[in-house]
Amino acid sequence: MKAFDDHSKMFIFKTILFNNRLDYYKKYLQLARTNQYEILSLFDFFKLGDKRNGKHLILRHDVDSVGISTRKMFELERNAGLTSTYYFRFSTIDVPLIHEMINEGFEVGLHYETVSDYIRENGCTDKKQINLKQMRERLSKEIRSFEDIIGYKTTSCCSHGAYENSKLEISNNVLTEKQNMDDFGLKFEAYSAELYEKYIDCHIMDNDVIYNYGFSYKDTPISAIIQNKQNIVLLAHPKHWFYDTPARQIWKVIALILRRATYSTERSFKRIAD
Ligand SMILES: [Zn+2]
Numbered sequence: 555m556k557a558f559d560d561h562s563k564m565f566i567f568k569t570i571l572f573n574n575r576l577d578y579y580k581k582y583l584q585l586a587r588t589n590q591y592e593i594l595s596l597f598d599f600f601k602l603g604d605k606r607n608g609k610h611l612i613l614r615h616d617v618d619s620v621g622i623s624t625r626k627m628f629e630l631e632r633n634a635g636l637t638s639t640y641y642f643r644f645s646t647i648d649v650p651l652i653h654e655m656i657n658e659g660f661e662v663g664l665h666y667e668t669v670s671d672y673i674r675e676n677g678c679t680d681k682k683q684i685n686l687k688q689m690r691e692r693l694s695k696e697i698r699s700f701e702d703i704i705g706y707k708t709t710s711c712c713s714h715g716a717y718e719n720s721k722l723e724i725s726n727n728v729l730t731e732k733q734n735m736d737d738f739g740l741k742f743e744a745y746s747a748e749l750y751e752k753y754i755d756c757h758i759m760d761n762d763v764i765y766n767y768g769f770s771y772k773d774t775p776i777s778a779i780i781q782n783k784q785n786i787v788l789l790a791h792p793k794h795w796f797y798d799t800p801a802r803q804i805w806k807v808i809a810l811i812l813r814r815a816t817y818s819t820e821r822s823f824k825r826i827a828d
Contacts, residue, residue, distance in 0.1 A: 558578075558581055560578055560581075560767060560768070560774075560776065561767050565767065566763050566764060566767065566810065566815065567810065569763050569768075570763065570764075570797075570803060570806045570807055570810065571807070573796060573797050573803055575763055575768065575794070575795045575796065576626060576627065576630055576795045576796055578768075579627070579630065579790065579795050580630060580634070582775040582776070582779075582788070583611075583631075583634060583636065585775070585776065585779055586611040586775070586779055589609070589779050589782075590608065590609060591608075591609045591610060591611040591779070591786075592608060592609065592610050592611070593610075593611045593613060593636050593638075594610060594611075594612060594613070594636075594637065594638075595612070595613065595614075595637045595638050595639040595660060595661040596612055596614055596639040596661060596710060596742075596744060596749075596787075597639065597661040597709050597710060597741070598637065598661070599612045599753075599785070600709075600710070600741060600742055600749070606753065606785070609782070609783075609784050609785070609786075610784070610785045610786070611779075611786050611788060612639075612754075612785065612786065612787045612788065613631065613636070613638030613639065613788055613790070614638065614639045614641070614712070614744060614787055614788070614789045614790075615627065615638060615639065615640045615641065615789070615790055615791065615792060616641050616665050616712065616714065616789065616791050617640055617641065617642045617643065617646045617665065617791075617792060618643065618646065618665070618714070618791055618793065619646060619793050619798070620645070620646050620648070620798075621792070621793060621796075621798030621799070622796070622798055623792035623793050623795060623796035623797075623798050624640070624646075624648070624651065624792040625648075625651055626792070626795075626796050627790070627792040627795060627796070628640070628651065628654070628655060628660070631660075632658050632660075637658065637659045637660045637661070638660060638661070639660070639661040639662070639663065639710070639744070640652075640655060640660060640661070640662050640663075641662075641663050641664065641665035641711070641712040641714075641744065642662065642663075642664065642665055642700075643664075643665045643667060643714060644664075644696075644700070646665075647700075647703060647704065649703065649704060649705075652704050652706075653704075653705075656704075656706055661709065661710070662704065662706070662708065663700075663708045663709065663710045663711045663712060663740075663744075664696060664697055664700040664708065664711045664712075665711075665712050665713075665714045666693055666696055666697075666711050666712070666713060666714065666726055666729075667713075667714040667716055667726055668689055668692050668693045668696060668726055668729060669684060669689055669718075669719065669724055669725070669726045669728065669729065670714070670716035670717075670718035670719050670726060672684065672689060672692070673718040673719075673721075673722055673724075674716075674718055678722065679722075680722065681722045681723060681724040684722075684724060686728065686729065689729055690729050690733070690737070690738075693711075693729050693730075693738065694737070694738050694739070697711060697738055697739060697740065698739070707739075708740065709740060709741045709742075710740055710741055710742050710743060710744055711730070711738070711740055711743055711744070712743065712744035712745065713725060713726035713727035713729075713730070713743070713744070713745060714726060715826075725826045727743060727745050727826065730743040730746065731743075731746075731747070732747070745825055745826070747825070750825050753785050754785050754786075754787055755783040755784050755785050755786065756773050756778045756783040756785070756786045756787070756823075757771075757773070757786075757787045757789065757823040757825075758771065758773050758774060758775060758778060758786060758787065758788045758789065758823075759771060759789045759823065760788075760789065760790045760791060760794045760795070761794060762794050762806070763794070763806075764806060764809055764810060764814065764815040764816070765815070765816050765819075766816055766817065766818060766819040767817070768794065769819075770819070770821060771819065771821050771822050771823050772819060772820065772821065772822050773822070773823070775788060
């Protein structure tokens with residue numbers, strides 16, 4: 555079964571030219587629905603507890619940069635009668651948009667970067683300089699201030715991956731790993747072992763369309779749905795589905811011409827715990 559073409563050079567060229575990759579996002583969601591997947595936010599999935607039956611496609615979005623793409627993705631989902639989860643960094647908070655999301659039943663949370671911020675602020679050169687207890691207290695404060703800014707209580711948070719994390723080989727989610735999330739006033743962390751070791755069969759992460767037709771790992775929405783994976787997380791960064799500025803679109807065309815595109819990957823998802 556090949557539902558539609560999302561795997562050719564023409565597909566890449568056209569989605570950049572017409573800036574219409576969101577049409578394909580819609581097609582992936584339709585394909586999931588046709589194949590009896592329930593599409594939902596992380597929190598709605600979490601709430602199911604051990605009563606999980608059938609197949610689920612969990613939609614998670616990390617809003618890493620500011621732009622119209624986040625609103626476009628949200629409106630597409632809302633118009634399709636769906637809800638999902640959006641994690642915002644402090645630098646990408648958009649209060650009016652967040653209020654619309656919450657009023658429509660979407661989940662919103664903090665995309666935290668506590669450890670990487672600390673590394674940058676203090677010029678750390680070794681992860682031993684990082685006091686995890688202090689960092690956890692800082693994360694708690696960050697969650698409270700995020701909630702104060704948006705005016706709502708949140709249920710989960712999600713770690714962001716920054717350059718500083720890979721440089722010092724310490725992730726942000728080391729702060730929540732094996733911790734009692736009540737201490738942070740939350741129910742869960744998006745990458746938690748609780749979710750991934752028990753329930754999630756497949757984690758798909760998007761990429762720019764010029765990398766492996768838009769996906770970071772071997773698993774793609776079509777392959778996962780065809781294989782009937784039971785509980786799939788689809789992590790989609792809005793910026794990869796709609797170019798917020800013509801400049802980004804032009805750069806992608808240039809990258810294509812310069813043969814910077816990658817047409818396959820052997821990478822598979824591995825949950826980072828520390
Ligand atoms: Zn991120």
